[in-house]
Amino acid sequence: MPSAIHTDKLTKRYSRVTALDCVNLDVTEGSVYALVGQNGAGKTTAIKLLMNLIPASAGHAEILGAPSTHLRGKSYTEIGYVSENQEIPEWMKVGYLLDYLGEFYPTWDPALEQSLIKQFELPLDRKIKALSRGMKMKLALACALAFHPRLIILDEPFGGLDPLVREQLIEGLLERATESTIFISSHDLAEIESFASHVGYLESGKLLFSEDMASLSIRFREVEIIRHSDSPLPTTLPDTWLQTKSSGAVVRFVDSRFDELRATAEIARVFGPVRDTQFRPLTLRSIFLAMARKSEEA
């Protein structure tokens, strides 16, 4: 599959601070890619670099097969971009903004526009400055979807929105997921989990992993062991075990390289024979928290 987004050692430095550090990313066309990470991890910086809003300090990125630094003017007819920080012209009315933008896109679909207006319940005759935050995000998404973009890039689209609006946004996105590649950064892991096909985890500017959701959910497991005794935990534990905790004879941890045979062998090596072992799948949120806490401990 060709890549919709490809980066090679993409780096952004602000003076002495490295916001993004040698990020290698590959987003295949047709995928729904979620870029997750804590605040300040570099998600927004990565997206701004991809959108050619800021220049990279090193490395390069390609968007839809062209260098991101060439992204300007007509190139944006294939990319829908929504950001929570974007400043929409507040003096315009909703209807006028849609009419105005429609002229810029040769593929603008009036029928789809009407459908999105209806779906998102957009008030056409209201000024944008009078809209709520959720309504503004719906409007921004409608503007980004109505021209059948090949690539949709969303920067924290769900931040601060109520569940109903989030649901509407996700529904709107999912309906277009078949015709577009979606690249989304978010803290809202629960929602992302429901539709992301791939996920990347960014930590202090570094991409710690980038893989498809299926392999990720297979790779991470919560492990619960019931030992025969409540002896203290050994001082050295495998690196792949995250957040190891014990309570009496019970030991819990997250295995970040789960393979049942290998995990069983390691448990036997560390604890000897155990009374019971259970492997439970993790939600994306739990994986994210485990990774975040690991880095905090480090």
Add this chain to the structure above:
Amino acid sequence: MDQILHIFKKDIRRHWPEILLSLALLALYTNRALHPWTNSLDSYPFSRSFYFFVVTGEYVAPVLVIFWLFLVIRVVQGESLIGDRQWWTTKPYVWWQLLLAKLLFVLVFICVPLFHVQLFLLHYFKFPILRNLLQLFSMQLSLLLILICFCVLLASLTRNLVQVLLVVGVTALVAIAAAIWSRGNYSRSSVMEATPSVVGYLSELLIWGGLAGAVAWQFARRRRWITIGVLIVLISFVAAINTAFTSNKVAERRYTPVDRSAAPLDVSVKPIEPSNVNKDFSRETSPEVQLTMPVTVAGVPAGSVIQLNAVNIHAESPDKSTWSRGWLYESLDFWPEDQEKTLTYSIDRKEYQKIRSTLIQLQVDLAISEYQVVDARTLPIVSQRFSDQALGSCRLSSLDNSRLHCLYPVRIPEYVIRFDPQRSGCIDNDSEEQGQADTVSYAWKSPDGMDFPDPELSPISDFDPWFQPVSLTSSRNETSKRRAVRLCPGTFLTLSRPVLRRQLRIRLDPFNARLEDLAATPLRFGLR
């Protein structure tokens, strides 16, 4: 093209209140420009009912220009080029079409209405339109250049009006600091200096090209700090080449040296009388001391006027040490009827203090321009407004008898007007002191050599030819016989046109003097 019109229509929709206000201000300005006579200060006593209009009308033009600057900045910042949060930056805007849309707005709502007003004003004052069309276009181009190159650039480098005001404020502070600095170094500014014309053209090309290029680059790439950096480098480079090539040898290059016998006038320094006043200026604050030298003048050919452009004094003391400050600008006219004039020259105060009481030999050089007065003809003054092809539309000043008020299309013309009391025809009822002068007097304007009109709003130039009486004695003489010229209906003036004939350097006979005998006592203002 579609995008240009689309953005243009959006800007109209957004800025229609400002557009209406701009047109209203332009209408107010036009109304004021239709009454240039009431704009003159001398009409106050006769039109008190218009007092409010006149006073407030003074501010219409600056308010209009400031509002236009505000409008241009608002329109450009509608799609702000600063920051990475602007919604339009991720939309398929083509940068040059965006730039052209903004320029189209400036053209349609500022330049075109102003152009119509200018055409209307020319028509109203009965000046030919076709003959002045090229000049009007030049005025428009000047205005457009300033609006684009300064205003659009400023708007494209700032995020909002607050930032614009901040930049303007900082620039004003720098300008004030520079003015204060140059005041302390005043002597430098009076020196006759110039850069070679090729450096001047190159500098203009670099500055205007650089500013236009910076606007285009900023629209294309939105890299503020790179743009600012390039501009700083460019301005520094232009300043450096101007500094490197600026020379004070202008007089030597431009003015041909001639012997006194071949000079078009004979100037001699009058004997210097010893001064009884204490001329110790060690406690003065001014960096300079002004020297004055009364001279006798003779031999200015009829039909000529000699303009003094610069003076150079070379001093040599008894111990053979020499001193000269070089060529300094001076402006003085010599007419055929002139007999005496006063030359001035500034000297550094510290230098003056060192040698003020020493008898030194002074060598005076003059750089002059000789103008031939051509196309002379009689111009009768009537009580009402009158028109003349060379002078425009004129009338007598109602307050100042020695002044005319004239209007001329686009630029003030060059002229020489001669007043001869024998052809005055005025009945003199006033006292002798205020009455008719018994000598001829001139009002004139020399050709300025400019070929590009200033970026003014009105195509009607308002100017006042003023007749200065010819002095029969030096102005140093307290009992000067200067008399005011009095014009009245029935006066016949002689109107002609000055043409530059040649530029010369002449050297006066050396003379001995003490500087304190030449020094003018500084004027003091204050309460006793």
